[in-house]
Amino acid sequence: MIERIWHGWTTPKNADEYERLLREEIIPSFADKNIDGYRGFRLLRRSDQQEVEFVTIMRFRSIESVKQFAGEDYENAHVPEEAREVLAKFDEQAHHYEVREQVDY
Numbered sequence: 001m002i003e004r005i006w007h008g009w010t011t012p013k014n015a016d017e018y019e020r021l022l023r024e025e026i027i028p029s030f031a032d033k034n035i036d037g038y039r040g041f042r043l044l045r046r047s048d049q050q051e052v053e054f055v056t057i058m059r060f061r062s063i064e065s066v067k068q069f070a071g072e073d074y075e076n077a078h079v080p081e082e083a084r085e086v087l088a089k090f091d092e093q094a095h096h097y098e099v100r101e102q103v104d105y
Contacts, residue, residue, distance in 0.1 A: 001039070001060070001061065001098070001099040001102075002059070002061070002062060002065070002066055002096050002098060003057050003096070003097050003099055004056075004057070004058040004059075004060065004066055004070075004094045004095070004096050005055065005056070005057050005094060005095050005097065006055070006056045006077055006094040006095070007053060007054065007055055007056075007090065008053075008054045008056075008083070008087045008089070008090035008091070009051045009052065009054070009087065009088050009089050009090065010051065010052050010086055010087055010088055011052070011088055012047065012049075012051070012052055014052075014087075014088070015045070017086050018052075018054065018083065018086045019045065021083055022043060022054070022056070026080060026083060027043070030058070030069070033069065035060075035065060035068050035069050036061075036065060036068065037060050037061035037068065038058070038059075038061075039060060039061060040059045041058050041059070042057040042059075043055075043057075044056075051088060059099075063096065066096060070094075074094075074096075075094060075095075075096070076092070076093060076094075077091055077093055077094050078094075
């Protein structure tokens with residue numbers, strides 16, 4: 001299992017709109033692509049007085065599944081134009097981690 005982790009930041013004013021875009025448009029579009037090996041999505045949000053940080057974690061069965069989603073330059077971030085309009089800054093690259101162990105309670 002591979003987890004693709006990415007960070008983006010908004011102003012407090014734009015945070016709810018960005019989260020809405022993720023929930024209603026961007027995340028569902030990933031599932032609509034019917035990528036063999038796509039296993040889901042987690043969204044984390046953390047606020048302080050200056051900015052709001054979002055962390056997205058996508059799960060894939062293998063790095064080949066990641067490439068099917070993102071292309072051969074799979075480390076490049078996938079940031080749709082409508083998201084770029086409300087983000088203050090974002091990682092240009094996503095990071096990929098092999099899940100070595102997972103314990104759920």
